[in-house]
Amino acid sequence: MDHSTALLIVDMQQEMANVAATGRQQANPEAEERVAELAAACRTAGLPVVHVMHDDPRAESKFRRDLPSGQPLPCAVPQEGEAVFWKTSSSGFCGTGLEQHLRDAGITRLVIAGGVAAFCVNSTARSAAGLGFGVKVVEDALIAFDMPARKGGMLDAQSVLEVTLSALHAGFGKVVSVADVLAQLPAGAEA
DSSP: OOTTEEEEEEOOBHHHHHHHHTTOOBSOTTHHHHHHHHHHHHHHHTOOEEEEEEOOOSTTOSOOTTSGGGSBOGGGOOOTTOOEEEESSSSTTTTSSHHHHHHHTTOOEEEEEESOIIIIIHHHHHHHHHTTOEEEEEEEEEOOBOEEOTTSSEEOHHHHHHHHHHHHHHHTOEEEOHHHHHHHSOTTOOO
16 A cells, blocks of 8 residues: 555544444444554554544434534544544535545545444445545444344344445445555554
8 A cells, every 4th residue: 555545434433432332233343443453554654544524414413523422432533634524424525525635635545444334434435436536445444233124123233234345345345354454554554
Protein backbone atom coordinates (compact mmCIF):
# COMPACT_ATOMS: atom_id res chain seq x y z
CA MET A 1 0.00 0.00 0.00
CA ASP A 2 1.14 3.50 -0.72
CA HIS A 3 -0.05 7.05 -0.10
CA SER A 4 -2.85 6.70 -2.64
CA THR A 5 -4.55 4.46 -0.06
CA ALA A 6 -6.47 5.73 2.96
CA LEU A 7 -8.10 4.01 5.91
CA LEU A 8 -11.76 5.08 6.08
CA ILE A 9 -13.34 4.53 9.50
CA VAL A 10 -17.15 4.59 9.38
CA ASP A 11 -19.45 5.41 12.30
CA MET A 12 -17.28 4.21 15.16
CA GLN A 13 -19.38 6.13 17.65
CA GLN A 14 -20.29 5.51 21.29
CA GLU A 15 -23.80 4.33 20.42
CA MET A 16 -22.26 1.23 18.83
CA ALA A 17 -20.83 0.25 22.23
CA ASN A 18 -24.11 1.17 23.91
CA VAL A 19 -26.01 -1.20 21.62
CA ALA A 20 -23.46 -3.98 22.18
CA ALA A 21 -23.73 -3.47 25.95
CA THR A 22 -27.45 -4.34 25.78
CA GLY A 23 -26.42 -7.89 24.87
CA ARG A 24 -27.37 -7.61 21.22
CA GLN A 25 -25.81 -10.39 19.18
CA GLN A 26 -22.79 -9.31 17.17
CA ALA A 27 -20.46 -11.11 14.78
CA ASN A 28 -17.18 -9.37 15.62
CA PRO A 29 -17.04 -8.61 19.35
CA GLU A 30 -13.40 -7.51 18.98
CA ALA A 31 -14.08 -5.05 16.15
CA GLU A 32 -13.13 -2.03 18.26
CA GLU A 33 -9.70 -3.50 18.99
CA ARG A 34 -9.19 -4.35 15.32
CA VAL A 35 -10.13 -0.80 14.25
CA ALA A 36 -7.66 0.63 16.78
CA GLU A 37 -4.96 -1.74 15.48
CA LEU A 38 -5.60 -0.72 11.87
CA ALA A 39 -5.63 2.98 12.66
CA ALA A 40 -2.38 2.79 14.62
CA ALA A 41 -0.64 0.80 11.87
CA CYS A 42 -1.82 3.12 9.10
CA ARG A 43 -0.72 6.18 11.07
CA THR A 44 2.70 4.62 11.66
CA ALA A 45 2.96 3.86 7.95
CA GLY A 46 2.05 7.45 7.09
CA LEU A 47 -1.22 6.54 5.38
CA PRO A 48 -4.15 8.93 5.76
CA VAL A 49 -6.88 8.01 8.23
CA VAL A 50 -10.27 9.53 7.42
CA HIS A 51 -13.36 9.42 9.61
CA VAL A 52 -17.05 9.46 8.69
CA MET A 53 -19.57 9.79 11.48
CA HIS A 54 -23.35 9.77 11.54
CA ASP A 55 -25.32 12.86 12.55
CA ASP A 56 -28.92 11.73 12.22
CA PRO A 57 -31.31 14.67 11.84
CA ARG A 58 -34.07 12.87 13.77
CA ALA A 59 -34.44 14.15 17.33
CA GLU A 60 -34.90 10.64 18.74
CA SER A 61 -31.69 9.28 17.19
CA LYS A 62 -28.72 8.46 19.41
CA PHE A 63 -26.36 9.05 16.44
CA ARG A 64 -26.16 12.81 16.75
CA ARG A 65 -23.01 14.84 17.14
CA ASP A 66 -24.54 16.87 19.98
CA LEU A 67 -25.00 13.78 22.19
CA PRO A 68 -22.41 11.74 24.12
CA SER A 69 -23.65 8.67 22.19
CA GLY A 70 -22.64 10.36 18.94
CA GLN A 71 -19.04 10.92 19.95
CA PRO A 72 -16.18 8.74 18.66
CA LEU A 73 -15.34 5.52 20.44
CA PRO A 74 -11.90 5.55 22.11
CA CYS A 75 -10.60 3.19 19.40
CA ALA A 76 -11.40 5.72 16.67
CA VAL A 77 -10.81 9.20 18.06
CA PRO A 78 -9.58 11.36 15.18
CA GLN A 79 -5.99 12.51 15.56
CA GLU A 80 -4.86 16.03 14.79
CA GLY A 81 -4.97 16.64 11.06
CA GLU A 82 -7.28 13.72 10.24
CA ALA A 83 -10.33 14.62 8.21
CA VAL A 84 -13.77 14.08 9.76
CA PHE A 85 -16.98 14.11 7.75
CA TRP A 86 -20.46 14.11 9.28
CA LYS A 87 -23.19 12.44 7.25
CA THR A 88 -26.94 12.45 7.63
CA SER A 89 -27.65 9.37 5.52
CA SER A 90 -26.18 5.90 5.11
CA SER A 91 -23.37 6.57 2.61
CA GLY A 92 -20.32 8.51 3.72
CA PHE A 93 -20.28 10.13 0.29
CA CYS A 94 -23.85 11.47 0.26
CA GLY A 95 -23.99 15.14 1.17
CA THR A 96 -20.43 15.30 2.51
CA GLY A 97 -17.17 16.58 1.07
CA LEU A 98 -15.58 13.13 1.36
CA GLU A 99 -15.18 12.45 -2.35
CA GLN A 100 -13.57 15.83 -3.07
CA HIS A 101 -11.27 15.50 -0.07
CA LEU A 102 -10.07 12.09 -1.25
CA ARG A 103 -9.56 13.25 -4.83
CA ASP A 104 -7.69 16.38 -3.70
CA ALA A 105 -5.42 14.17 -1.57
CA GLY A 106 -4.70 11.79 -4.48
CA ILE A 107 -6.49 8.89 -2.79
CA THR A 108 -7.63 6.22 -5.24
CA ARG A 109 -7.99 3.24 -2.88
CA LEU A 110 -9.87 2.85 0.40
CA VAL A 111 -9.53 0.35 3.22
CA ILE A 112 -12.90 0.50 5.00
CA ALA A 113 -13.63 -0.48 8.60
CA GLY A 114 -16.29 0.43 11.16
CA GLY A 115 -20.00 -0.03 11.56
CA VAL A 116 -22.54 -1.16 10.96
CA ALA A 117 -21.48 -3.61 8.24
CA ALA A 118 -24.91 -4.16 6.66
CA PHE A 119 -25.83 -0.50 6.67
CA CYS A 120 -23.40 2.43 6.54
CA VAL A 121 -20.28 0.41 5.74
CA ASN A 122 -22.18 -1.34 2.95
CA SER A 123 -23.56 1.93 1.53
CA THR A 124 -20.22 3.70 1.77
CA ALA A 125 -18.29 0.85 0.13
CA ARG A 126 -20.79 0.61 -2.73
CA SER A 127 -20.71 4.37 -3.26
CA ALA A 128 -16.90 4.36 -3.25
CA ALA A 129 -16.80 1.61 -5.87
CA GLY A 130 -19.38 3.45 -7.97
CA LEU A 131 -17.20 6.56 -7.87
CA GLY A 132 -14.20 4.57 -9.12
CA PHE A 133 -12.26 4.06 -5.89
CA GLY A 134 -10.61 0.72 -5.26
CA VAL A 135 -12.27 -0.80 -2.19
CA LYS A 136 -11.08 -3.22 0.47
CA VAL A 137 -13.48 -3.97 3.33
CA VAL A 138 -11.83 -5.32 6.48
CA GLU A 139 -14.04 -8.19 7.65
CA ASP A 140 -12.74 -8.48 11.20
CA ALA A 141 -12.77 -4.71 11.80
CA LEU A 142 -16.51 -4.35 11.23
CA ILE A 143 -19.30 -4.06 13.75
CA ALA A 144 -22.11 -6.40 12.72
CA PHE A 145 -25.31 -6.96 14.67
CA ASP A 146 -28.23 -9.32 14.21
CA MET A 147 -31.27 -7.80 12.54
CA PRO A 148 -34.99 -8.38 12.10
CA ALA A 149 -35.90 -10.53 9.11
CA ARG A 150 -38.44 -8.97 6.78
CA LYS A 151 -40.85 -11.89 7.23
CA GLY A 152 -40.42 -12.10 10.98
CA GLY A 153 -37.87 -13.45 13.38
CA MET A 154 -34.23 -12.46 13.54
CA LEU A 155 -31.26 -12.97 11.24
CA ASP A 156 -28.18 -13.89 13.27
CA ALA A 157 -25.25 -11.49 13.22
CA GLN A 158 -22.80 -13.87 11.53
CA SER A 159 -25.23 -14.54 8.65
CA VAL A 160 -25.92 -10.82 8.21
CA LEU A 161 -22.18 -10.15 8.06
CA GLU A 162 -21.51 -13.01 5.63
CA VAL A 163 -24.27 -11.96 3.23
CA THR A 164 -23.12 -8.33 3.36
CA LEU A 165 -19.48 -9.23 2.73
CA SER A 166 -20.37 -11.73 0.01
CA ALA A 167 -22.36 -9.08 -1.89
CA LEU A 168 -19.56 -6.52 -1.54
CA HIS A 169 -16.91 -9.04 -2.61
CA ALA A 170 -18.99 -10.12 -5.62
CA GLY A 171 -19.22 -6.69 -7.17
CA PHE A 172 -17.84 -3.77 -5.20
CA GLY A 173 -14.41 -4.57 -3.81
CA LYS A 174 -12.31 -7.10 -2.01
CA VAL A 175 -12.91 -8.48 1.47
CA VAL A 176 -9.71 -8.70 3.51
CA SER A 177 -8.62 -9.25 7.11
CA VAL A 178 -6.68 -6.95 9.41
CA ALA A 179 -3.71 -9.32 8.98
CA ASP A 180 -3.94 -8.90 5.19
CA VAL A 181 -3.82 -5.11 5.52
CA LEU A 182 -0.95 -5.16 8.02
CA ALA A 183 1.05 -7.44 5.73
CA GLN A 184 0.74 -4.92 2.90
CA LEU A 185 1.93 -1.92 4.92
CA PRO A 186 5.55 -0.81 4.64
CA ALA A 187 7.98 -2.86 6.77
CA GLY A 188 8.02 -1.87 10.41
CA ALA A 189 4.62 -0.18 10.19
CA GLU A 190 2.67 -2.72 12.24
CA ALA A 191 1.42 -1.41 15.57
